[in-house]
Amino acid sequence: MSAPEVVVHRDKELMAKAAAARLITKIVDAQAARGSAAIVLTGGRNGNGLLAALAEAPARDAVDWSRLDLWWGDERFLPEGDPERNDTQARAALLDSVPLDPARVHPMPAADGSYGNDPDAAAEAYAAELAAAAGPEDHGPVPSFDVLLLGVGPDTHVASLFPELPGVRETERTVVGVHGAPKPPPTRISLTLPAIRAARQVWLLAAGEDKANAAAIALSGAGEVQAPAAGARGRSRTLWLLDEPAAAQLPRGLYPPASA
Numbered sequence: 628m629s630a631p632e633v634v635v636h637r638d639k640e641l642m643a644k645a646a647a648a649r650l651i652t653k654i655v656d657a658q659a660a661r662g663s664a665a666i667v668l669t670g671g672r673n674g675n676g677l678l679a680a681l682a683e684a685p686a687r688d689a690v691d692w693s694r695l696d697l698w699w700g701d702e703r704f705l706p707e708g709d710p711e712r713n714d715t716q717a718r719a720a721l722l723d724s725v726p727l728d729p730a731r732v733h734p735m736p737a738a739d740g741s742y743g744n745d746p747d748a749a750a751e752a753y754a755a756e757l758a759a760a761a762g763p764e765d766h767g768p769v770p771s772f773d774v775l776l777l778g779v780g781p782d783t784h785v786a787s788l789f790p791e792l793p794g795v796r797e798t799e800r801t802v803v804g805v806h807g808a809p810k811p812p813p814t815r816i817s818l819t820l821p822a823i824r825a826a827r828q829v830w831l832l833a834a835g836e837d838k839a840n841a842a843a844i845a846l847s848g849a850g851e852v853q854a855p856a857a858g859a860r861g862r863s864r865t866l867w868l869l870d871e872p873a874a875a876q877l878p879r880g881l882y883p884p885a886s887a
């Protein structure tokens with residue numbers, strides 16, 4: 628697992644634009660090297676802020692959208708089209724504006740879908756979908772995602788893996804149902820740390836002073852059960868993308884600002 632690197636930007640708007648530009652370049656390079664790219668999206672303000680910045684990015688259409696596989700790191704287990712669902716918000720922020728191949732967009736099941744109101748059955752189905760997309764060269768029953776995006780909660784949660792809850796302790800399954808999440812809605816579906824750690828690169832997005840404590844805890848050697856963000860590592864790169872307020876509690880000497 629790769630050690631975390633930290634890049635600090637002036638504010639959340641610049642962080643979103645810089646992360647979007649970084650993501651475009653990563654996707655273009657992956658598509659040039661392997662003919663396609665696979666990205667895992669995250670919900671929340673920072674995740675959707677990145678997607679909105681990507682929609683407006685001058686280089687947006689350097690990406691071949693028809694050869695991009697999109698997955699989700701977690702989902703609020705709500706009926707399809709519910710405005711609170713991560714995929715609903717991602718479609719509004721970017722996905723409905725670009726010519727994706729619908730067969731390559733993999734939303735997590737909805738609470739009114741084939742699995743009824745059973746998040747555990749829905750999680751098993753998504754795990755099977757990931758396994759079917761994995762190849763012999765991949766590291767486990769998930770595709771080798773080029774970039775797996777994660778927002779970071781003020782309590783250090785990532786995806787829907789919350790401190791001390793069962794999901795963060797899962798070591799075998801790649802996707803789990805989440806019950807009683809402290810962040811509403813309480814019922815969710817989430818990738819687990821083993822699935823997250825199969826990604827080539829994991830990028831953690833944290834902007835705003837409400838993330839300063841979480842960033843400091845997760846980057847100061849805390850355990851993954853107490854601080855799930857600490858366990859979110861990529862095989863070749865783990866990148867924390869912060870703004871100045873979110874970096875305020877980090878030892879300045881270790882992580883100098885990356886931009887004005």
Ligand SMILES: O=C(O)[C@H](O)[C@@H](O)[C@H](O)[C@H](O)COP(=O)(O)O
Nearest residue numbers: 670671672673778779780785786
């Ligand atoms: O379903 C969700 O809510 C997200 O996937 C969640 O993991 C989010 O990324 C963090 O809570 C950060 O959210 P903010 O960026 O809005 O603070």
